[in-house]
Amino acid sequence: MEMCYRVICAFLLLALLSCLLMRKHKRKPQAKVRLPPGSTGWPYIGETLQLYSQDPNIFFATKQKRYGDIFKTQVLGYPCVMLASPEAARYVLVTQAHLFKPTYPRSKERMIGPWALFFHQGDYHMRLRKLVQGSLAPDNLRGLVPDIEAIVTSMLDSWDGRVVKTFHAMKRFSFDVGILTIFGGRLEERHKQELKRNYFIVDKGYNSFPINIPGALFHKAIQARKRLRQILNEIMSERRRKGVMNKDLLGCLMESSSDKDEHLSDDQISDNIIGALFAAQDTTASVLTWILKYLHDNPKLLEAVKAEQMGIHETNGYGNQPLTWTQTRSMVLTRRVILESLRMASIISFTFREAVVDVEYNGYLIPKGWKVMPLFRNIHHNPQFFRDPQKFDPSRFETAPKPNTFWPFGNGVHSCPGNELAKLEMFIFIHHLVTKFRWEVEGSQSGIEYSPFLVPKHGLPAKLRRASGTISSDAA
Numbered sequence: 004m005e006m007c008y009r010v011i012c013a014f015l016l017l018a019l020l021s022c023l024l025m026r027k028h029k030r031k032p033q034a035k036v037r038l039p040p041g042s043t044g045w046p047y048i049g050e051t052l053q054l055y056s057q058d059p060n061i062f063f064a065t066k067q068k069r070y071g072d073i074f075k076t077q078v079l080g081y082p083c084v085m086l087a088s089p090e091a092a093r094y095v096l097v098t099q100a101h102l103f104k105p106t107y108p109r110s111k112e113r114m115i116g117p118w119a120l121f122f123h124q125g126d127y128h129m130r131l132r133k134l135v136q137g138s139l140a141p142d143n144l145r146g147l148v149p150d151i152e153a154i155v156t157s158m159l160d161s162w163d164g165r166v167v168k169t170f171h172a173m174k175r176f177s178f179d180v181g182i183l184t185i186f187g188g189r190l191e192e193r194h195k196q197e198l199k200r201n202y203f204i205v206d207k208g209y210n211s212f213p214i215n216i217p218g219a220l221f222h223k224a225i226q227a228r229k230r231l232r233q234i235l236n237e238i239m240s241e242r243r244r245k246g247v248m249n250k251d252l253l254g255c256l257m258e259s260s261s262d263k264d265e266h267l268s269d270d271q272i273s274d275n276i277i278g279a280l281f282a283a284q285d286t287t288a289s290v291l292t293w294i295l296k297y298l299h300d301n302p303k304l305l306e307a308v309k310a311e312q313m314g315i316h317e318t319n320g321y322g323n324q325p326l327t328w329t330q331t332r333s334m335v336l337t338r339r340v341i342l343e344s345l346r347m348a349s350i351i352s353f354t355f356r357e358a359v360v361d362v363e364y365n366g367y368l369i370p371k372g373w374k375v376m377p378l379f380r381n382i383h384h385n386p387q388f389f390r391d392p393q394k395f396d397p398s399r400f401e402t403a404p405k406p407n408t409f410w411p412f413g414n415g416v417h418s419c420p421g422n423e424l425a426k427l428e429m430f431i432f433i434h435h436l437v438t439k440f441r442w443e444v445e446g447s448q449s450g451i452e453y454s455p456f457l458v459p460k461h462g463l464p465a466k467l468r469r470a471s472g473t474i475s476s477d478a479a
Contacts, residue, residue, distance in 0.1 A: 039084055039367045041066065041074035049077025058451065059352045063087065063381050073367055079108065083374040084367075085353070089388075089407035092377035094364060095356055096415035100124075103356035103375055105417055110213035110221070114205060114228060115281055116274025121417060128416070131275060134259055135420045138252040139184070144427055145328040150188050151428060152326055154179050155435050162467045166445050169295055170462035173288035178202065180428055181283035184421075185276055187251030190238070197234050201227040202280060209281075228277075235273045252279060279421075286350050287425045289456045291432060292463050293348040294340065297395050298437070299444055299465075304340070304397065309437040311336045316438045331430040339397035341429050345411035347395055349380040350456050354413060379410050442467045 044050035054062050054076075063085070066074050072088040086092055095103050104124055112122055120131035137143075158176050182195060190198075208224025215222050239257060248254045256272045267275075298305045315330050316322060353376040362369040369375060384392040388408040389399060412419035419425070436442075442465050450460030 036363050036368045039073045039075045040070040041076055043077040047080050051078050081374045084369050085376045087378045087381040093407050095377050100415050102362050104359050106355050106357040114209055115278050118271040118274035119278030134255045138255045139424050148328050149325050150183050151431050155431050163469050166464055166466045168462035169465050170292045170458045173291040177284045177287045181280050185252045187249045201230045232273050285456050289350045289458050294344045296459050312434050312438050337433055339400040342400045343397040346383045349383045352380040353378045440467045441470050
């Protein structure tokens, strides 16, 4: 009897220990995998107002200092995980990109078009990306240099002696270059003007509150978006009727067929053309605006850049011969100015992704459906990677940055395919600006606007004057 009692007690004790061990084992992953630290702010609103009403440097830096390189928040009604280390950004955008899909608010997708390549991943995305990259290959860009140069000189000549909001002028410039790249300079003037008029209505309503009622900016933008589709239909119909397919972006899209001999639909082509216009405009215009300000604020640097560009200018007979692709590749100091402007301004502060499954990273859980935001600005302004990061210092690019610390155009399969075009615009603009003009910034030279890209206050009003001893390209 006593033996039986002991056996029963031993069995119960063993069962209890087993139960405790099982419970401990079940809790173990939960103890290890937890949500990142941070605050989600107010219900639904979260911390949206804090993010969009102040310098993003302050918002991100405060969070990073308090919580570390990974923290949670809530923005635009979505729970988010923000990542401020190069390793984490690479994890999301490159090494484990299949776990995270690109994501945009529904109103943005509707404005541009659901078939635009940056809303997709997988086979369709790769097909479209190859087409865009092919149309922007160096051989094609080389042929665009004279046309981009003509756009630059025309813009600067029209600016001579006037006070102009730099950012707005750069938006028009970037739009004209986008039209050139997409349509190859063969677009009828009536189509160009209609595209420009309706595109800028769409652009104005792109970041407005999505209220689709008559009179609202969003409603006007939606109507203008429909007209853009009609104009693009006309252009495609004319090309097909004439039987001529050019090697511009539109031609590449219209001639493309998949392995199954499937051609892109007109809706798919239109969405990607409008997407290309958006991608080509605000970011490039913002960087060009900052370049003008940084050069203005650094007279010694401006003189050094001018000396480099005057050497090329003299080689070209003081403007009697056009710039060449090879010459733009030889602008060593100017290139460093562009790279430092991209780092300092960090126009794209972050990018949005969405976890397609529950993801564990560095002991933290990123739940399925949560937004994930690699913070390019934090990385670009981290003193561990860039000494004295708030100082504008192009000499830092005399040597290559540490791997994965400089991503002005993103990284991975969704990095910007037009980055070489954007830099080409900057090279040509700087060349003609510093060799032919002098300029002064009007009004306050401090302050930043967030709309949503960072630009100097009031779009940087500036007055250009032709430098003594120079003449316009038309007069030449």
